[in-house]
Amino acid sequence: MTDIITIALNKLDADPKNVRKTYSKEGVQELAANIRSDGYRLLQNLVVRKSEKKGHFLVVAGERRRQALTLLAEAGEIAKDFAVECKEREADKATEISLAENIMREEMHPVDQYEAFKVMADKGTPIADIAARFGATETVVRRRLALARVSPKLLDIYRNEEMSFEQLAAFTVSDDHARQEEVWESLPSWNCNAHAIRQALQNEAIKATDKRITLIGGLHVYEAAGGVVRRDLFDAGNEGYATDVVLVERLVAETLEAEAERVRAEGWKWVECSASLSDDIFRMKRAYAVAVTLSDEQQAELDSLDAEYDELAELIEAGAADEETEGRMLVINSRMRDLHNLTEAYSSDDLEKAGAIITIDYYGALRVERGLIRSDDEIEAVRLEANNASGGEATPKGAKPFVHSQALTQELTAQKTAVLRVELARNPDVALAAVVHALLLKVAYTYPGVQSALEISLTSERLETSIKLPEGSKALCAFNDLRENYGYVIPGDPADLWEWCMEQPHDQLLNLLAYAAAHSVNAVAKLYDDRRGGCAHAEELGQALKVDMNAWFEPTAEGYFGRISKAGIETAITESRGKDVAAGISGMKKGEAAAYAERQVSGTGWLPEPARFVSIGPTSVRDNLEEGHAGDVGEVNDAFYGDSVLEVAE
Template identity: 40%
Template sequence: MTTTITTPTIITIPLNKLVPSAANARRTGQQMGVASLAASITAHGLQQNLNVRLAPSGRYEVVAGNRRLAALKKLAKAKALAKDAPIPCRVLAEGDDPTEISLAENTLREPMHPDDECRAFLALAEEKGMAIDDIAARFGTTPAIVRQRLKLARVSPSLRARFRNGEMTMAHMMALAISDDHAAQEQAWENLPDWNREPYLLKQALTHEAVPLTDKLAVLVGVAAYEAAGGTIIRDLFDAEDEGYMADRALVHRLAAAIMADEVTAVQAEGWKWVLPEIQPDYSTRYTRVYPRPDGDRLAYAPEDMAKAGARVRLEHDGTLRIERGLVHPDDAKADAAPTHRQGPERGALPAAMVAELTAHRTAALRLELSRNPAVALAATVQALALPLFYQGSRSCLAIRAEHEHLERHAKALDDCPAHAAMEAERERWGDLLPGDAADLFGWCLAQPQAVLLDLLAFLAACSVNAVQAKDDSPASDRLTHADQLAGALSLDMAAHWTPSVDGFYSRLTKPMLAKMVADAGVSPGVAIASLPKKEAAAAAARALAGTEWVPEVLRSPHTPECTLHAAAA
């Protein structure tokens, strides 16, 4: 059988005579990329004719090429093209099936391989000298996308050949593009076993000597100072959250150490017994503290306290330096402690039972008088709560004690919730305001305005809150039920306090858990999470949930009845 190939006749039809056709097979994404297509038509002209058929109205329906038609109409609306501009069109014969023609055009089209696109952009930039902004404008894309394509085009030719052959994915190429060193790229690929060439491992291999710009050392040093010292920045064009790396780790550490040394010198000049720099926090030593005392209209440390205490300059997680003054080393605290001797009862003293009875009467009288004096009761309550938190070993006669649960025992990713650091800063603030000696605390409380005592009481009460649901805790326990009531009364919104990170939260969950969270939040990850490697699945879930107010159910506050809110307000 001989197949006869006919050459269709192309005619030009005025743009305003063309309308979309309901027979077009493409129903989804008809408007996707129209702006890019319009920019391409402006720069290069219409490269492919439209397939049309004559409609009863006398106009022509476009059965294949609706996106091109939308781009042309967009140009006409912007007055970049005449409304009746002649458009090359192929008019279908009477027996042609418009749906079949549309389907053939949309399904038989073979998209360009991403590497071919990258090479084409590179040729325009290097061989023709076109600026990045000009390339972006001519192809209807953004300068950032063009920079990414040029970055990919500079990956090692041998690795790009693997990409074209299907041996690696676009994610691998993006990870390799973090470095411009072809030998390093190839070595990173070859050094990983073929069963574990995850993109994030490639990036780690190429940046193991670098410091991320989000690292606290990089923040402390600052990009300007680092570059002024001769350091270079590695930019990651494919990661919006992590903008790059400081390539010279040794230089970063030298600059950070110099900043710390200057700060240590300044604090040493205050007269402390010792000053310790801590780039990495050291929790192995349990310090006691001395506090500043009133000195006229200001607070100041006593010289005798400074002679036995020291300070430390600590680099915080956010790259700021925090100075903690008045720390007493355990060895100095032991040497300063006076020996105590247990004394026996004096000769002629009352029997112990009689002493207990009489002091019971005194206790009853104290209770009665205190119940009639709210101002003193407030001062005594604040003192009782503050003693165990700020003065180790001291107790009040009030049987009120603030128990402080150490949350770092339960939480690994403290950086995900800034409330931890904010509470620690508040503790430091009150520590600097309180007297250094526990014996002076009650007099200090009596001398304070009620507003100050209420603020301190709120902080001390806050320190005693324990809403941790440990492994063996029942969610219906009295303690956790009250925590829910407290959250409702405070209108607690954990979305404002907690931002889950990939390492701190998502990567510690299974892929089914991640998929369920994304589904529950009603957002699309853009890819099947179950099909991804664990690390990429965690990152995909994080991207999908970023910017939403989703939090796990355990962090959600239950509805607070109106009567409870009124009671809390009262």
């Protein structure tokens, strides 16, 4: 029975067999507005069955439409016995019909919505009326109409499900269809997210110091590829900005892909490129390489290259290098990296289950993370290993093993822990190895996947974020070199670290302890923190280490003088060279004054107050300061931090 019949609205009731029980008030109101805008006509007939109540029918499919009509009747817009067209079905099909209507339907495609809305908008229909007509919110209508800014070619790509709606929406920041298509075709698939699209279309200039520019080899490489550079006449370095973001991203992608091809040749199961590392990588397990000894010829070549590199670096430092020096250093560095890669190797089993990610490090250098194991690959590897162990057959089910209760397990392991503590306290040699092992797991491995029994926590302040030009910091570069050198000493696999530590002599363990502990030193003075006591101890630590700050740091125009006021510059020159030398500062422009200060202060040993170490006597730093500022806590704190901390802020 499928004939269309007309039934009075007040003769229609909700069907208890309708699988959909919940209707939002807002949704019913929106539908009522849509019905009103179309002359109180329904686009789709209701499906009903006869009710046990004489003359009444139950709505099998279309309950929301019935409620919307009832709302209109209660408002007096239509009669209570408003004629409703319906299709009658048998009662035994009610649940099946209701389920089909609610499940077997698909939301209208966003582009189809846009085209439908656009037809009405082109006729001058207000946004509110379009929203009411289609039962949508005004926000949805506006968002769909914004797709008019997107290239038809990209709309078709989205229709073909080759692009996400988030990506499509990102193109609405521009009206230039040709530029939109260029961005879509230029950005690599692994870096074609909404943020990258918006950044490329908004044409945000990229600084010469950006790590992407560093990766591709500098602005001159970008310019050689046809890129335009905007230069600031007031920029002392005249480095400039790359204005073509898409070109930069393409050059970055080509650089990463070139490295990826070399890494793929190593035989990994998968190799991917990524402009930045996802947090998911920290949860991935890893395979680690084993040490391989270089041949005598390879070792001799590595030693020769290392010596040549040092000689060229000394020439650059002395200002005696020619135009070919830096190019030669790049060649040497590349070859040394290749030779270092030969000092370790992965097993064939690891290559079959693990992969690598090619990315950019903080300084703009290529970074390869090898040996990463995806969860699915890990499960598959475990399954294969289990099958191999059982001769390819499923492990037979055995008797259920005895298991201690949680409470008893906790007590017995507490007893074990107490024994370990007392025995470790009696054995300083093992204790030293255990502490070194625990600390190295924290600082020497990016993703150790191994834990120590010692609950030793080590935090390390990221200094690069507090230094404007980290690559120009001698101390930071020296510490990174130290990290690299120790990277060749300790085992590559953290699972081997404990046994290795137990085999090391006492002196080596002490060196490693110093290296690991050095990561935790923090004398950074921030505006909001609670580390005044720690910074005070840093002064004592500096005195104990007999630190000569002048050997590591020198104030320059770019790194210091250009970031303080002219009054500060005048004070610095007065302290280092006298009032006469500082007399002309007030009449200079800021850039001239900064450059002048760098020349005058150079070689004097003068340092900004925050970079100095407070002189101490036989008692602590704070005790000495408090003797000179008795009872004045503010003055004591000022002696540690000084006004210059705020003065140098840009």
